[in-house]
Amino acid sequence: MAGISLVDIGLQVPVVLITADGDVDQYPQAVIYDHENSLITTLDLVHRANGLYAPSAAYVMPEEVFISVLYIVYEDSDHLIESTKYLRDIDVFIMTPEEVVFVMGVDGTVENETEINGEVEIEEKIEGVTEQ
Numbered sequence: 001m002a003g004i005s006l007v008d009i010g011l012q013v014p015v016v017l018i019t020a021d022g023d024v025d026q027y028p029q030a031v032i033y034d035h036e037n038s039l040i041t042t043l044d045l046v047h048r049a050n051g052l053y054a055p056s057a058a059y060v061m062p063e064e065v066f067i068s069v070l071y072i073v074y075e076d077s078d079h080l081i082e083s084t085k086y087l088r089d090i091d092v093f094i095m096t097p098e099e100v101v102f103v104m105g106v107d108g109t110v111e112n113e114t115e116i117n118g119e120v121e122i123e124e125k126i127e128g129v130t131e132q
Contacts, residue, residue: 002089007061008096015043015059017071019086022051026083027074030055035065044079045071066094 007013015030028045040062045053061067072079073086 002091004092004094006096007093009061009063011061012058013061013067013069013093015045015055015069015091017045017053017073017089019051019053019073023085024051026053026086027077027079028053028086029072029074029079030059031070031072032059033068033070034062035067037068040064040067061093061095064095066092068092 005014015032017028017030019026024047026047030043030045032040032043034040041059043055043059046056048054069091071089071091073083073088075081075083
């Protein structure tokens, strides 16, 4: 079932697929694309329990606006015969929005700052905003 989730850059992306009937003899893959629909990677998913499949190693959120994870289930380990029993599915993972902070300058202007991983960048000055 398709979903949209927020994920912080560098944290684990929950790349998981479950077969509705609990089938354990499938060979699914997760094909991951960036926000420009360019292929990032393809992950083989392994059976964990009760039809739940996940990659053998954690996949972390790259520095992308969003990624799309396309799930394809295959009947064979060579990934040549796509299953006709299971439909393709997709999840979208969006980079968690940056923390935006407004700082009052000594001249009465407000500066819009964005904090990314502890580093602060001044993006713009907002004229005419005064302290209340």
